[in-house]
Amino acid sequence: MSSAKSRPVTLRMLADTLGLHVSTVSRVLNSPGVDVERWAATGTVARIRDLAKQLDYHPNPHAASLRTARSSLVGVIVPRLQDFVLATIYEGIEEAAIENGFSTFVTNSMDRPENQRIRTQMMLERRVDGMIFGDAHIGEEFLDDLAERNVPFVLVSRGSPNHPSVTGDDYLGGRLVAEHLLATGRTDVAILGGPRFASTFQNRVRGAIDVFHAAGIQLPEHRIVYGDLDSRGGRAATEEVLATGPVPEAIFATNDFSAIGAFGVLRDHELTVPTDVALVGFNDTPLAAELPVSLTTVRSPMHTMGRRALELLLEVLRGNPVTSETLRPELVVRASTGGSSVGRSAR
């Protein structure tokens, strides 16, 4: 009745129906384009290829991986896929993986080192060819261990001095924000600084601080609040800013989600953006442009970052030397710093 789940076509089936040996068929199907002539007569090549197409042959990846000890699999670990930024980076990774005949496993570490370890272990047991980490912690020795065990990997989004990575230029991003704020006349600025273990946030903060410093402005300690930066965390951090000092002229939220939380708090305190307080986010997520008061932010090439990370990993897998890459961010000025009074995207 039901077209039984017919066993997949194997190399042997092809070989037998063609009266050839599996090895011949294998070589022909694995040789790209022209240099297949090296392995079989033109007619034979055609017959093999035709039959393979006709029967919809696809090699069993488990058999191939068993033999070659390569799996064309990469493991990806991110803090959290719910985070738009990481989801986008992953989309880039996955897209590039497909283009290169690779497949990816993703999992969340929730930024907890023990998860990172366990999940990495699981992926290695699955015999992935390499790993991509989006959740590197500053000063962690885990990555060094892995490198010592010769596990191929690259970092994305967050960097680490001794390992190849693809990141945004967060330091520059931070500088751009600070310069924009200075240029629009705000010198009393609070920063929602994100977790201390993430290079992204720390570099953004450093960039901003350096610019202010160069302008002769020293941000007092209570103006920088560290902590988790989802929209909830942004709310908490902003409350803290308002609780520990006078209302600042501007708030630099080092990601867009925390900016949304900040918006809410400011509104609760009957403070208007941008007249009472200017607000800047980071990442230019789609929401930034669509908020009631559109958000000034820094656009970072998240998708590209993911793509490049995968491509870098491929280089590592090929045994080629690689160097870390830094992608250039771009300031997007909108209404929340008085850029354009319309609540529309500037795109």
Added chain:
Amino acid sequence: MSSAKSRPVTLRMLADTLGLHVSTVSRVLNSPGVDVERWAATGTVARIRDLAKQLDYHPNPHAASLRTARSSLVGVIVPRLQDFVLATIYEGIEEAAIENGFSTFVTNSMDRPENQRIRTQMMLERRVDGMIFGDAHIGEEFLDDLAERNVPFVLVSRGSPNHPSVTGDDYLGGRLVAEHLLATGRTDVAILGGPRFASTFQNRVRGAIDVFHAAGIQLPEHRIVYGDLDSRGGRAATEEVLATGPVPEAIFATNDFSAIGAFGVLRDHELTVPTDVALVGFNDTPLAAELPVSLTTVRSPMHTMGRRALELLLEVLRGNPVTSETLRPELVVRASTGGSSVGRSAR
């Protein structure tokens, strides 16, 4: 110098160093708990297990899959991982997969049927044991084809009459919203209805319409706008609502992101939420609670939905009969319909 990437431990190594046969070792390591006694003497079992632990043995999944024709892999296709809702569902899927010794591949279809086909094909070539689709389209024959080819799969989030699925009760969700709006005195309501091919949105709309209808209210056609519902789409849809009729008393945005777009448009038109227009979203994403005016919405158990979908798939894989499941949503009343004037979450 560098601790060479020592070849992984194999069954044969264990067997040889213990002076046993691989088959014995295999059986012992694969037998759970007690009935291992069937295969080897107590002492032998201990020796095998100890050595396996000591050498950190992990079976080569490719070898096992080749032999057993099972991979413990599942493929997941979602419209887009950037979408918080789908990302959360996927997190649930992945979590449950890990607990059951499975691994998952995810990919985006961007809701385009040809992508769905191609990506599914790729996953089948990777020899996944089953598939989970989060992007079912109403009236599409692709899933029927797959079912006919005996590919095990389940649907999640969006349902389809003839295939097992785990969904939220979107119809009920729609009803809850409409009842709440009626109860708070709004009868002229516009609905941002989402794409027509997605059961989720369509059921939410139907639920709302049915309630109004039962109350003797017939929503005019121009009050329901269909189309993509990211924050950008929500903006466009809301503009259309305002352009094609008088300002409604309430807007039911069938997901939270479109509600954010709606917020922006209303603000541009100098309309206040909830006094001029009430606003309701759907999904209760974290942003909903943190918006300047916190958003009334419907909480749907996204994470659980993902978990159940994977568990359902496992039942299918075991050959057990399964029935679709519907998870109960919950109305969360906040400031955007006048529920609580504070911009805080009610949590």
Added chain:
DNA sequence: GATGGTGCTGCAATCGATTGTCTACCCGGC
């Protein structure tokens, strides 16, 4: 006419685990 390519294809080992079938041994019972 022997030698040596070269062009095409076959042989067989191998990757690591799973699993149906067999065997050797021990024990008790008659």
Added chain:
DNA sequence: GCCGGGTAGACAATCGATTGCAGCACCATC
């Protein structure tokens, strides 16, 4: 002394593809 029946474990085939090594035919060259 022989038989039946466990127990503890070994043997060997198998999954499907990859790849080093031959082998053979045919032609050209010296």
